[in-house]
Amino acid sequence: MILDIINKKANKYELTKEELETILLGYLNDEVKDYQMSAFLMAICINDMSDSEVFALTDIFIKSGDVLDLSFIDEIKVDKHSTGGVGDKTTLIVAPLVASCNVPVIKMSGRGLGYTGGTIDKLESIPGFKVDLTEEEIKKQAEDIGIVITSQTKDLAPLDKKVYALRDVTATTNSIPLIASSIMSKKIAGGADKIVIDIKVGSGALIKTKEEAERLSSLLIKIGTYYQKEVRTVISNMDRPLGHNIGNKLEVLEAIDVLKGNVKGELLNLSLELATKMVSMGKGISEEEAMKEVKENLENGKALNKFIEFVKYQHGNIEELEINAKVYNIKANKSGSLKDINALSIAKLSESLGAGRKSKDDEIDYNAGVIIKKEIGNEIKEGDVLASLYTNIDNPNFNLERIFEIS
Numbered sequence: 001m002i003l004d005i006i007n008k009k010a011n012k013y014e015l016t017k018e019e020l021e022t023i024l025l026g027y028l029n030d031e032v033k034d035y036q037m038s039a040f041l042m043a044i045c046i047n048d049m050s051d052s053e054v055f056a057l058t059d060i061f062i063k064s065g066d067v068l069d070l071s072f073i074d075e076i077k078v079d080k081h082s083t084g085g086v087g088d089k090t091t092l093i094v095a096p097l098v099a100s101c102n103v104p105v106i107k108m109s110g111r112g113l114g115y116t117g118g119t120i121d122k123l124e125s126i127p128g129f130k131v132d133l134t135e136e137e138i139k140k141q142a143e144d145i146g147i148v149i150t151s152q153t154k155d156l157a158p159l160d161k162k163v164y165a166l167r168d169v170t171a172t173t174n175s176i177p178l179i180a181s182s183i184m185s186k187k188i189a190g191g192a193d194k195i196v197i198d199i200k201v202g203s204g205a206l207i208k209t210k211e212e213a214e215r216l217s218s219l220l221i222k223i224g225t226y227y228q229k230e231v232r233t234v235i236s237n238m239d240r241p242l243g244h245n246i247g248n249k250l251e252v253l254e255a256i257d258v259l260k261g262n263v264k265g266e267l268l269n270l271s272l273e274l275a276t277k278m279v280s281m282g283k284g285i286s287e288e289e290a291m292k293e294v295k296e297n298l299e300n301g302k303a304l305n306k307f308i309e310f311v312k313y314q315h316g317n318i319e320e321l322e323i324n325a326k327v328y329n330i331k332a333n334k335s336g337s338l339k340d341i342n343a344l345s346i347a348k349l350s351e352s353l354g355a356g357r358k359s360k361d362d363e364i365d366y367n368a369g370v371i372i373k374k375e376i377g378n379e380i381k382e383g384d385v386l387a388s389l390y391t392n393i394d395n396p397n398f399n400l401e402r403i404f405e406i407s
């Protein structure tokens, strides 16, 4: 039976929901083996899925675990998700910005693995910050200040988790229907009414081309429609890191700088775009009106105040954010124009400095990371500092040419 289902997909036939349930629930119960699921996932990667297969797959993922009921919060709950980027600290900026516009943000976030960052790790780098909130605490905080970011308490879409771990080691991450159902199952199980998804595209992202990003966008919107959840997407570049700081505490510091109005450029622009969509959806107003409100609340300090209020409420001490690490500088070995900064290489470097975990139970060094000191297009002189590395590891290794292209 399992072999028939794999064969059917390998021969480009559409599967029924029952067939998908048989193989996937079998995998959840350990009756279907990793090697069988790997072959099945590869057949999907090669032969794609129809819309009805994607809806069925999403449904199976959702029903494999808990579904959060946030109906105790009366207002429309708007969530945000990113497909994963280097230096992506937009949640830390966008959540207080949106909440300051009176649209509640109740967000379940995760930890990072490998070189990917997680919002919960970033928040935990703030001394005292509490990430494990009970349902009662979430409810009270949502009512009191309209913003909550907590680690996932319930087991949301555990089948997706199991399949994702296998995809990671079988070169099957790069399939649009698999990505779409994976993201949407977690968002729907997380209780959001409306969802904004930031699709990262570029060398440092899972999605490499604009065409793939557009297909993913349309599929995410279709799944949303199927579940009566409004979905809007933003397609943003991830050839280069977002902002200057990579690493948990360093990213919190940069997010605060954006909220203080001290940072311009791509990080600010993307944060404004995401916040605008969320406020527009939450309040049912046009994006033009929402953008006006969002910009006002950034400029008048309300977003920064909301961030401070939120950190305090979750017991974080924002006054104690100094970086405790040794600093090593990466200096240019030649003069020329800075042509490229490779996002993936920076992320791997930051992980090697202690900012990421190699396996799920590893401790991370919240102080570790990288600050990029130059912008693309800058004229560089030999000996100029291109980046500063923060680490408690002695004499860290890096490959300058792999990170910075100067010519």
Ligand code: URA
Pocket (backbone or CB within 6 Å): 082, 083, 084, 164, 178, 179, 180, 182, 183, 206
């Ligand atoms: N993010 C997810 O949650 N799942 C994917 O498959 C890709 C990105």
